[in-house]
Amino acid sequence: MAVIPHEQQKNFEIFRDCLSTALIEKISQPQSRLRRRTKPNTNTKASQHASQPHFDDTSFNPAEDLADFTDYIASETFQYLPEELKTLDYYGYSKDADLQARYALPLTGDNVADLLPTLDPSISDSLTAYGITHDAVQGINEILAPVLTSLVNAISTPPPAPSSTKAQAEGCEICGRDWIPLSYHHLIPRFVHAKAVKRGWHREEDLQNVAWLCGACHRFVHRFADHEELARHYYTVELLMQEEQVVKWADWVGRLRWKGR
Template sequence: MTAIPEDQEKNYEIFLDCLSTALIEKISQPQAKPKRRTKPKSKKPTSTPPQTKSANPDPETEADTDLTSADDLADFAGYIATTTFHSLPSDLKTLDYYLWTRSPSLQTTYTLPFTGTSIPPLPTLDPAIADSLSTYSITREPTQGINEFLAPILTHYLSLITKPPPAPRATLKEATGCEICERNYIPLSYHHLIPRFVHSKAVKRGWHKEEDLQNVAWLCGACHRFVHRFAGHEELARRYYTVELLMEDEGVRRWAEWVGRLRWKGR
C-alpha cells in the first residue's frame, strides 16, 4: 500500500476517524435474522447425524465474528480508509479551512451533504473495497451500496477539514498557567506566537503555513509585555514562534525564573 504523503497525513487521520466511526456503528447494530420455518413434528422418531461445521461457511457469518476483534476491526478500517483516501480527488486530500474559504469553485463543486448520487467520483477506487464491505455486511445491496455508505463519511470529513480554527479564547480552558513563568493564580491573555502584524509577510515569504497563524500562547500580563520587548514582530515570527523556542533563550529563562517568584501583595 502506498504511503500517505506528509502534506496529506493530517487529513488522512481525520478521514480514518470518520470511517472507523461509521464501521463501528454498522457492526454494533443488531442484524435482523430471518425467522426459521418450523416443520411439523413427525410421529416417528428420527435420528439425525450430529451437525458439523461446514467446510464452506457463510461469509457473512464469519465476517461478523471476525470483526468483533478490536485488532481485526482496526486492520480492516485502516485498509478501507487508506485505499479509499488514495482514490479521493487531490484537492480533498489537502483541503483546509483557508483554502476552502478562498475557493468558491470548490464550495460549488462539493455541496454538502453528499448523497449516494452526489459524492465525488472515485474512478480509481479498487473494486475490492466494495466487495469487502459487502462481505462483512457493512453494505447491503440494493438498498445501500458503497456510495451510500461513503456519503455520510465524506460529508463528515469535509465538514471537519473546512471547520474554522477555534478562537484563541476557546483554548483558554487548556491553559494551566502562564506558559512562561508557570504562575497559575493570575489572569492570562493570549499571545499570537506569529504576530498578526506580519501574518501576510510570514505566509508570502514561506516562513509559516496559513493554518499556523492562529497559534497562541497563554501568558500573564508581565510575560506578555516582556515577550514584545524581548524581540520585534519579524524576529518573533521567524525565530521564536513557539513557547519552546522562546524558552531556549537564556534571557527568557532568567526572566521566567525571576518573575515566577513574584506574588500578589495583600491589600
Template structure:
C-alpha cells in the same frame, strides 16, 4: 506564509470520521428478534487497516491536503465542501470513490458494515462530509480560545494574558510582504505575564511575525524550553 494543514493530519481526521461511522454500523444486528452473527473486527483496527494502506491515498490530492487556508487561496476547492446539512453531490462522491480498491469494499462487506459493494458511496458520503467540514473549519474568534493554563509554562494558578502571535504593530508589513494571510493576523496565545514578557524579549516583533507565529514554533526553541522548566517551578501566586 503559514502552510496548509499537512496531509498526515488530514489522514488522522479522516480516519477518526470513518471510525465513528464504523462504530455506528458495528452495533449488534437483530432480525425478527434474533441476533445476526456476522464476522466482526474492532472498528479502529478496520479503519487503520484499509485507510492507511489503501483508501486515503486514492483520493484526489487536493482532497487529501484540503484545509481552510487552501480553500481561501483556491475557491475552486469548494466542490469538496458541501453547504451545511447538505451531502456532497453524488457525482463528486462517485469521482472520489471510483479509485478506491475493491479490497476496501470487500472488507466492508465481509465485516457487515455495508450489505453490498454498491453501497460504498452511500456509506462514505457522511464520512467525507464530516471530514471536509472538519478540515476546512475557519480559525476561532481569539476570545473563544482562552486556555486554562499558560501555553508555555503550563502554570494554571496565575492570571493569563493574550499574546498576539503576529504582533499588531507589524500587521501592515506582514500583509505587504505576503508573510501570512489576513485571516491569521488575530491569532493569539494565552500566556502568563512572565512568559509573555519572555517571548517579547526573545525576538523582535518582526521576527515573531516572520518566524515564531505559533505556540508550537515558540516552544521548539531551546531557550524557551529551558525558561519553561525554570519558571514552571516558581510557585508564588499573584495577589
C-alpha cells in the same frame, strides 16, 4: 498501508476520524458485529491477511482491532480522494465558488461515485468481508457519503476566534501557573502577518495560532525576540521551549507565588 505525505496529513487525520465515527455507528447497531466473514479466496488485497487486520472470536480486541481496521481503510481510501480535497482548507474553500458547488453538502452516494470513480474494489471487499457493507442494502458509496460530508464540513468550518480557545488552556503554556489571568499571544505577531504570507514563512490559515500566557511570560517572549524572529523561528510554544533562556525563565517564574498561595 498507503503512506500519507506530510502536506496531506491534517486532512487525512480528519478523514480517519470521520470514518471511525461512521464505522463505530455501523458496528454498534444491534445486528452488526465486527467479525470477518468467510469468503472465497481471491487475488485482491482484501484476501491477503498481511495487509489488513484479522478478527475472530478468540483474538478479537474491539478497540485495538477496530483502530487497526480504521487505519487500513482510511489510508487505502484517502489516496483515491480528489487531490484538491487532500489539502483543502477553510481559506481555499471559502474563496472558490466552484469548490463550494462541487462539494455542496450533504454529499450522496452518487456524489461519491463521481468523486471516487477509480476506488480500488478491494476496499469495498474488505468492508463487506467484515460485515460493514452489503451491496444489496448499503454499498461503499453510501457508507462513504456521510464520511466525506463530515470531512468537507470540518474543512469548510472557519477556525475559532483566539479568545474562544481559552477554556482549553490549563495554565500558562510557558510557566505552567494556572491560578493567574492569561491572555493570548499571537505566535505569528500581527505586525508581520502580511510579510509572513508574502515571503512564504507561513500559510494564511496559520496566522491566528495563539498561545495562552500569563502577563509575565507574555512580556518576556516579546523581550526575548522581536516580531520577525518570533514569526520565523519561534512560532510554536515547543520552539520557544527549546531555548535554554526560555526554559530557565519558565522555571524561575513558575516558582513565584503571591501571598496566600
